[in-house]
Amino acid sequence: NAGVMQNPRHLVRRRGQEARLRCSPMKGHSHVYWYRQLPEEGLKFMVYLQKENIIDESGMPKERFSAEFPKEGPSILRIQQVVRGDSAAYFCASSPRQTGTETQYFGPGTRLLVL
């Protein structure tokens, strides 16, 4: 059973470009979470999705950021018009159910560098 997959692993963008980060959850998992890790900090929750639905986006910046988890295919985190402050590691996690006790399994992350 393959783990959570993220691609690309590394992404370099110039200011003003768009960044698209992809996440394929573990087989059988229908809950996906995105987190951002800034240098020297812990992970911060961004958004929680189930298939075709955004359940909680309270941690996501209101502008330039969007996320989706379509019926078919991976979850996508999209950052428009990137700025230097968007440089970070973005981690995706998945779980089979949404409860407070459920373990989330993490992907290897996408490290975004904005020049």
Next chain:
Amino acid sequence: AQSVTQLDSHVSVSEGTPVLLRCNYSSSYSPSLFWYVQHPNKGLQLLLKYTSAATLVKGINGFEAEFKKSETSFHLTKPSAHMSDAAEYFCVAGGSQGNLIFGKGTKLSVKP
């Protein structure tokens, strides 16, 4: 609001000596608590989790953690450190909406 505080940003031990990584949580209810480990440029791996079944939780690689409600603590310990334990460790609480709330992390260095 829930929060997780890791009291030490950096801990250094010698190989073969005990490891103690401290964590306190704040929550209006008894949360689920986790410890994750992150090796450089890698993803996060679950070490152990507490979900109210037993206060002493055993995890992988010889780590364990004890939930102490009276102290609102969930410290991570290991009797004897190995060089391969050098990594960053995150104490994490399960949020009421299913998301995870991370502490800022503790970097563990292991000296030969």
